Amino acid sequence: MNSNSDNLISASLSTQSLTYRPNQGEVSFEVTVNNDSDRFANFQLEIIAAGEIRNPNYRWYRLEPEVAAAQPHGSSTKFQVFIFNTPIPGFVGTVNLSVKIFSPQLARERRLILRLEIERDKKPILISVELPIRTFQVYPGNAIDIPVRVINQGQVASNVLLHLTGIDASWVTNSAERRFTLNANSQTEVSFRCEPPSVVQAPSLNYLFIAEATSNNSYPANAEGNLEVLPVGYINFSTPQNKQRIPSRRLWLPDWKSNSASYELLFKNVSNLHQEINVQIQGRDWRKCTFKKLPEIANLNLGETVKVILDVKTKRPWIGIGKTLFLEAKAELSDQRLGSTDPATQSLELEVLPIIPLWLQLAILALLAALLVWWKQFNQEAIAHTGFVNSVRIIGGGTGSSIVSASNDCTLRYWSIREYSIEPNKDATLESKPYEQNFRCAKPQKPKGVLAFANNPITVVRFVPVENNRVAIGLENGRIELREVPTGKRIPIPDPEEQGDKVFDLAFTKDSLNLFSGSGKGKVRVWSRESTTTNFQEKPVVIELEKQQEQKLTRFGIRALALSPDDEMLVVSGEYNRFLILHRNKNQPNNPFKKILVERLEKIDGRGKQKDSVLSLAFIPDSQEKILATSDSFGFIAIWDLKQCKPTTNNNQQQINDANCKLLDRWQDESKNPIRTLAFSEDGKFLVSGGDDGRIVVWYLTSGYQLDKTNLPEGKTIFPGSTKIRSIDVKSSQGIVVSGSEDFKVRLHHIN
Known part of the structure; x- marks a missing residue:
């Protein structure tokens, strides 16, 4: 059959009729299309069966090729059409197929008609199963109905057995099977009533069930659904x-x-x-x-x-x-x-x-009293300072731990830690030296445990990292000395040009190549050296904090230093209720700090007079976080996150700008007395404080470094003293705290 219009497209079929029997293999015919236009064009085919209901998911034919390549004038294109299914499911008889030929370039189409004879399939007819509802929820002891739809798409009636599996058969009322006859081209809906048993016999799970239909003249068909048994009940404790x-x-x-x-x-x-x-x-x-x-x-x-x-x-x-x-x-x-x-x-x-x-306690009370007197006498001999104990530090671990203490009595002493006490270290004694050397600070000094004598009161002591057999001490006259442990031998370090500037605190970098000191006149001095085997430089770099800002303070006496765990920033605190953050220039020893920020505590409570001071600083050791604790002269403790500072630059271009660091928590000790010393545990889970009320308090912290108020909101007092505490150090791995106080004593405390 030929068709031609406008002399643009002509086409023909290889046959006018075709017979197809389902499940007996595919049949095919050819469509020849001629390009009668004066341009290049490609062609596409579509087959439409009369009476079919178009379903994009149901395919009954295929083309080769699907789309023809563009062809010039006078050329021909052949399409092969393969029919592998009935155009109308279940239909038997003759159906006309319309072959639609069209070209996007020519904007034309042609239609050819082919008669398709569909014979009856001798294979089993098609039975299908559907679940109108696929998901069900039910509580134990309750019942639900599960509807199942069965469809006969064949031309003859069929005897059907419908079976529900995947669910315990005892849960299905009457039976999990249904038998019925289903006429040709018809459908029916069957309902199964399901009732899970008691709570402990029906676990809360998602049960996959299958509704399967079989018949004498059809392949089996099934559909899947889901039954969720909801949770119910309780756990008795x-x-x-x-x-x-x-x-x-x-x-x-x-x-x-x-x-x-x-x-x-x-x-x-x-x-x-x-x-x-x-x-x-x-x-x-x-x-x-x-x-x-x-x-x-x-x-x-x-x-x-x-x-x-x-x-x-x-x-x-x-x-x-x-x-x-x-x-x-x-x-x-x-x-x-x-x-x-x-x-x-x-x-x-x-x-x-x-x-x-x-x-038995009452029976030996007198003996215990005598032992207590003896213990006090022994303890008084062990705590041999004759002046205020200004600084204490722990070194070592386990039973080998030791303590170094510095005092106003011009002595540096060395102690050994026992399980529940401390005693003068036997390796540190000057008993063999002339008595004149034991007379310091206008007082005769006990020789046991003496590591070194100084000519002035010692204000602070710090161990030298890497070289734990050395300590640095700061003196009241502004000098700094290095001493070997336990010999007490002095190692040269240049004196500052200005004498009489009291050293309040010292800090070393982890590699011990840089030493920072803070003085009462508001100056930070930086000593540097090239390696641990060389001496420090002759003249330190001096940073005068009072000259770093346009509006100078009359004084900014430094009371404490703290170096962050990564050695990136030095924090300095002192008068006017504030602390400074000095960011380091590690590669420029002559210009050690690249910027300086100030955190003003007066913005919290309005106190910023010279007598209002931040007395102590402490970082969590060996931590990637920059969590800083501060304490002040009004008994407040504050926790700061220095990673979350938002410095502001003012219009005056001052060198010191506001830090605006994040305040994690702040609380006041119940005594409201000045807190002079702080120390974190190694893991940052608690903070220890000592102050003018004589108490040593452990403050437990949350994972967010805030005060844990669930159990001990007022802190745990581990030493209820009455004399001002000047210094503490913590070894949380051993559960110990060491303190130095104004009653001339060094004490050992247990946290638990």
Whole structure:
């Protein structure tokens, strides 16, 4: 058959009729298209069956090629059409196919007609299954209906068996099977009623189910759905005995071995969720104990009851009348869709009796009093300073730890740390030297533990990093000395040009190649050297902070220095209730600081007079964070994040600009007295302070470096003294704090 219009496109079919039998292979015919135009053109084909319902997901023919390449005038293009399915599902008989030929370039189309004879398929007819609703939710004990639609697309009736699988057959009312006859080209809807059993027999899961239909003359067909059993119920939490005692029974004789007690924690699963339970211990006294759980994680299946043994261990005092510790056990559920346990926590009480029974304590009271007198005498001999102790530092770890202390009595002393006490180091003594050397600061000095004598009161001592066998000391007359440990030998370091400028603090870089000092006249001096084997330069670089800004302060006496853990910034504090941040120029020793920022605490509380001072600074050691703690003359402690400073540049182009650092937290000690010394634990979990009220306080911090107000908002006092504390140092890995005070004593304190 030929068709021609406007002399642009002509086409022909290889046949006018075609027979197709489903499932017997594909049939084909050719379409020849001629380009009768005067230009290049390409052609496309589309086959349309009369009466078909167009469905983009249903294909019944294919073309080769799909689109013809552009051809010149007079050329021909052949298309091969392959029919591999019936144009109308289930149809048997004759259907006319319209072959549509069109060209985008010519804006023309042609249609040719072909008659397709569709014979009956001898293969099984098509049965299909559909789920009108694919997702269901149900609580245990409730019922839902699951509708299933079965469609017969064939030309004959079919006997159908519909079966529901994937769900426990006992959950389906009556039966999980249905039998029925389905006429040709028809459909029906069958409903299955599903009712999950009780809570502990129906786990909360997503159940994939399949509705499958089979018949005597068709392939099987199926459809998938999802049944979600919703969570319901609770986890019961109980303990048969929430009060225990150490030791478990009262004894007449000392029992130092008993230091633990056990609690039974019971969990009953009255829900349809499998749980893993992790018990966490909290409460007022949880830090005083250590805990062991068996099992560590408890697996709790549906309807089961499991037991967790909680073993609590604590230190028992040797003497006293006993104490009661209050704990709280909280269960964490792996699946929290039902919330917490019922109840959420269990309160536990632990009575801790002293190792020595009370009757025995009374019997030996006189002996203990005598031992106490002896101990005081021994301690007085050990703490041998005759003036204020201005600075203390710990060196070493474990049983090899030592202390160096500096005092107004012009002595530098060296101590050895024992488990609960300190004593003069045997390697540091001047007993063999003439008595005249022992007379310093107008007083005779005890020779035990003397590391070195100075000609002026010693205000500060710092160990030299890398060279832990050396210390640097600052004197009241402005001089700085290096001393070997434990010989006390003096190592040369140039004197500053200006004498009488009291050294308040010292700081070394980690490589010990740079030494910073802060003086009472507001000057920062920087000594440098090329290596640890060479001496420091003869003249330090001097930074006069009072001359660094256009509006000069009458004074800015420096009270403390702190170097950030990465050695990038030096923080200086002192009068007028402020501190300065000096950013270092590491490669320019003659110009050591590239910019200086100021943080003004008077913007918080309005105090900025000369007598209002920031007395102490402390960074968290060995941390990538730049977390700084400050304390002042009004008993305030503040925590700052120096990574989050937003300096402002004013119009006057002053060298010192406002830092605007982020204040993480700030609180005031209950005494409101000046706090003169601070020290962080190595991991930054707590901060220790000492002040004019004589107390040493441990402040526990949150992970965000704020005061932990949940358990000890007022801090934990580990030494309730009455004499001003001038210096502290912390070794949290050993749980110890060392202090120096105005009663001439160096003391050892335990944190726990």
